[in-house]
Amino acid sequence: MGRGKIEIRRIENSTNRQVTYSKRRTGILKKAKELTVLCDAEVSLIMFSSTGKLTDYISPNTTMKMFFDKYRKTSEYDIWQPHYQQMQENLKKLKEINTKLRRQIAQRVGGDLEDLNISELRGLEQHIDKALRIVSQRKYSLIHTQTETSKKKIKQLEEINSNLVHEYEQRIEEAYAYATTNDEAMSQVFAFRLEPNQHPLGGYALHDLRLA
Template structure:
């Protein structure tokens, strides 16, 4: 029993559509390679899936650019010209925007004011005033932030200095108390030894007198 004829229409199921594309893509690539070998034909193939994935084939010993150049000469249609013209238009727009921005920047520093009327000059003045206010607000905000940071650092240094001074005073007191204790011990020992010596001496003198 032969295969039934498949109706050529879009496959609604995305999974089935992708599977069918993968299978038929392989078949088309195979046919393109067979044409190149069997018929000595120059074949170029470009395909994009619904996900944007590129599949391409070009006959050996040639390049895509050479192939398109040959197509352009044969068909007398320059496929690059529309793209080139579009690029030129985009470049002109960018140049116009750049020139306009440069002129606006120059006007903000007092240049190219001759062609401006009263309304345009007033608008420019308002823009400059508004910009000046924003810059001033940013400046004062930055000064305030730096001042607060400096205050915090000074406070931390003062606390460190107070702690170090307190620690220094405690060590001085401990050293003073220790030195007084040592001095008292030495004085007591010094006083005790001469007294015993003198007593012994007086004792011997008394014995000699007797």
């Protein structure tokens, strides 16, 4: 019993459509490879699924560019010309935009004003005033931020200085308390010792300074 004839129309169910595409894509790739081997044919295959996924095949020992160049020469149709024309049009538009932007920049620094009428000059003046206000706001915002940062740093330094002074005063008090409880030791911290001078004239002289 033969297979029933399938009506060729779009499969509405997306899941079934994707499954069918995957199965038939495998079959087409197999046929393309068989043609390359059995018939020594140069085969190029490009497919895109409904989700945009690319599947391609090119015969061994060749490239897609070589294949398209051969097709262009054989069919006498330059497949690159439309793409080249589109690139030229895009380049022209970009050049026009660049020229316009350069002129606007020149006008904002006071140049290229000869062709502007009163209305255009007023509009330019308004743009410059607006830009000036934005720059001023940014400047004052930056100054405020830097001032607040400096205040925080000064406060931190004052706290460090206060802590150091407090620590210094504590150590002075500790040293004074130690000194008052050790009067005898403190009285001998520095002492001058006088010894008879060996000079023939006799007398006394300062010999040395010693710590007790």
